[in-house]
Amino acid sequence: GVFGFASFIGAIAASKISDVYGRRGTFIVAAACFVFGILWTVCTNNFFMILGGRAVMGLGVGLGLAIDPLYIAEVSPPEFRGMLVTWSETATNTGILCGFAAGLATRSLGNNTAWRVMTLGGVVLPMVLVILAVYVMPESPRWLIKVGRTAEAKAILTRCYAPGEDIGKVVEGVYRDISVEDGCLLPGERGNPSGDDRTFQALLCRPTPAVRRMLVVGVGVAACQQTTGIESIQVYLIFILKASGIETRDEQLAYLMAIGFVKVVVIVLAGRLFDHPKVGRRPLLIGSNLGLAASLLLLGINFLVGGSGEVAVLSLALYVMFFSLGMGPGAWLIPSEVFSLDVRARAMSLATFSNRFLAAVGNATFLTLKAGFGNAGICLLFAALCLGNAVFIALCLPETRGKSLEDMARYFEEAVFPWEAGSRFRQVMSWCPRSSPASEPRRLRASSNGLTSPRDDGGAKESALNPIHQGGGTPHITERITNNEQLSELESELEQSTRAL
Secondary structure, three states: OOOHHHHHHHHHHHHHHHHHHHHHHHHHHHHHHHHHHHHHHHOOOHHHHHHHHHHHHHHHHHHHHHHHHHHHHOOHHHHHHHHHHHHHHHHHHHHHHHHHHHHOOOOOOOOHHHHHHHHHHHHHHHHHHHHHHHHHHOOOOOHHHHHOOHHHHHHHHHHOOOOOHHHHHHHHHHHHHHHHHHHHOOOOHHHHOOOOOOOOOHHHHHHOHHHHHHHHHHOOOOOOOOHOOHHHHOOOOOHHHHOOOOOOOHHHHHHHHHHHHHHHHHHHHHHHHHOOOOOOHHHHHHHHHHHHHHHHHHHHHHHOOOHHHHHHHHHHHHHHHHHHHHHHHHHHHHHHHHOHHHHHHHHHHHHHHOOOOOOOOHHHHHHHHHHHHHHHHHHHHHHHHHHHHHHHHHHHHHOOOOHHHHHHHHHHHHHOOOOOOOOOOHHHOOOOOOOOOOHOEEEEEEEEOOEEHHHHHHOOOOOOOOOHHHHHHHOOOOOOOOOOHHHHHHHHHHHHHHHOO
């Protein structure tokens, strides 16, 4: 409870800290919270003091989860971004595997000693991170350009990108991104980079259509990770194994280590597939959710028929495998790619907040739901939620593989989501007649290498950037209406069609 609540605060605070002190400074603050919280926790016997230490550790978790994928995405070339961002998820799950191993190694110690030894071991890596952040890690070049430190940004980009890469072109792209994003900024932010409107209230209550679409995709995908039930299942994995007939402590810890190992191996594979030219982000995320639903369905049926522990372990292994193949790393990769530079830190904090909030709700309600629905019922509930995630991703998520962060800002300026006025889906659902081809607005087409309009390439092939159809179908990503006369004409046509119906 208190750990999850503190992580909300850390996630929200990450945007302010990273915008003011930089991405690297935020890493140092997060690591300091870990070290201080761990030492506080292991050095006290008072219950409320232990909760205080847990709260400080939670702040570090929220800060780290918000800044880690954001930093990696900003220093990575587009062609390697998928693999590099998944490293953070690989590291997280390697830590979980180490925790399982520590539990196995300290099982002979007394309960009061075992947990302190395990917790104290967690102080090592945050201290290493502080040293790396101070002496090794470069600052985010995009943040440096944003605050006017262009010379430093060019030096860092030269180190991060391949030899022969046109660094000047990359810098120009970031500057162009900042100017293009004047159309994505919230009212009051244009030309006022330090204005009072640069707040979460402005982000949530007064977003432009482009920012709103970014939030739907980025925050939505981050939230979808927790609706798979992963946090609750990981926390209560021992209870699930016990309910499946695996009752000895040594057997439970051995199965936990095996499941954790499978999870780490598959995440490493997923990092390669995210950047593979024939796979990409979108198919992996949809397939991941479908696989999760099938695994949970198998586990639920096993509970219903009173099946064996072996089937339960197989179901859980498949579950963590499909999670690690897509939703595990992808839920942090997508938010790090879709937000435009000027709202990126705040929006990433919001995505992290939604993820940690749902994780805390899931942990707090899991046992209650389990008591109400039974073991089989809760598995079927999460299976249904995974199917809902697959539908959401199929409808809203564009393919981001190989696209620069600046390309994504321009995409969301032009996109039309299914529930927005002018979308084909809404026209069909409203029984509106289709307009003639001659009167249809110009449409943005997507090539496999980037975003182009018909006037740029004479009609490039559609790609998976279309959030409804991955190919072959009619695109419905329209350009913005640029004048009031055009808007009035469309409103008049819609009114006439409605009267005729």
